[in-house]
Amino acid sequence: MAQASGEDAAGTGRQETPQERADRLWSEMLQEVRVCQTGAQILFGFLLSVAFTPRFASLPDFDKNLYDATVVLGAIATGALVAPVAFHRFLAGHGMKPELVHIAGRLIATGLVTLALTIAAALLLLLRTATGNATVAWLLSAAVLLWFTTAWLVLPQVVLRRTAARQRQETER
Template identity: 85%
Template sequence: MTTNKGAPGRDETPEERADRLWTDMLQEVRVCQTGAQILFGFLIGVAFTPRFAGLPDFDKNLYTATVILGAVATGALVAPVAFHRLLAGHGMKPELTHVAGHLIATGLIILALTIAAALLLLLRIATGNPAAAWIISASVLAWFTTTWLVLPQVVLRRTAARQAATGESGEARGGRPPR
């Protein structure tokens, strides 16, 4: 059995690494899949409420865009399951984890846009103050961007800088090697 020294801090074969990464990915995406599916389900129901017909055209168009975003986010977050089902047993787990990682990242970005658009629609209708709705929704989207994208990059860069200064590698700590 050959081991992969490129697997940070682990003595595992490429197949074992792919299995571990796949399991980690499934755990991570489970929450997002459920949330996206629930949000999408609620969004679908909005068009069937009595108040929907009386919405201004902008809000109806915003609703349509939000439902489309929700469908695409749900599709991207569920896609790794379909990939796995179709590719299982073909010895393609490393490729599967690579593609699934990109699909999940795409799904998270689209989910953030879906939530911001749904919030914008809700706040426009609930408050009657379009300017406040835009500001709050943009702020929530900025929060998602900060916590989901920027903060992980800051942590990664700080860790890499600290490791470079101390001569410690990410592999020695069990983490990812610096980029």
């Protein structure tokens, strides 16, 4: 039931049933995850091909281990980002859309974190090989991971807190 201000109980500013809200959120999630799924799958495919290049055999053990870890991270990221589709296939028609949205949100978050780690690890491997300077490779990879952390985690939290504070101020007036 809508509140007097026109907002629903969740405070979204929409007048929708829980099922309508779940349907909307699910559609939004699918749109968001499509880009990540494609990127993760392409990156994973490229990573798989690296082991079959002539230069791979001459890599130092550290780089081979880093490659192994990167491939595993890529597999986890791809699996987590594709998992909501599998969940939907198995749960569709069972009236579980709100639960699906909740679980899919967690899977997508896991996929994004592991995708960021995959990209940072792949960048580290590439820069160690391309520059021959391990320190530069570590610094640049750490900077990229810091950027992902800032853009994907910190900035949304800052916006959320500012919005919540502004809404509290407006409510107190």
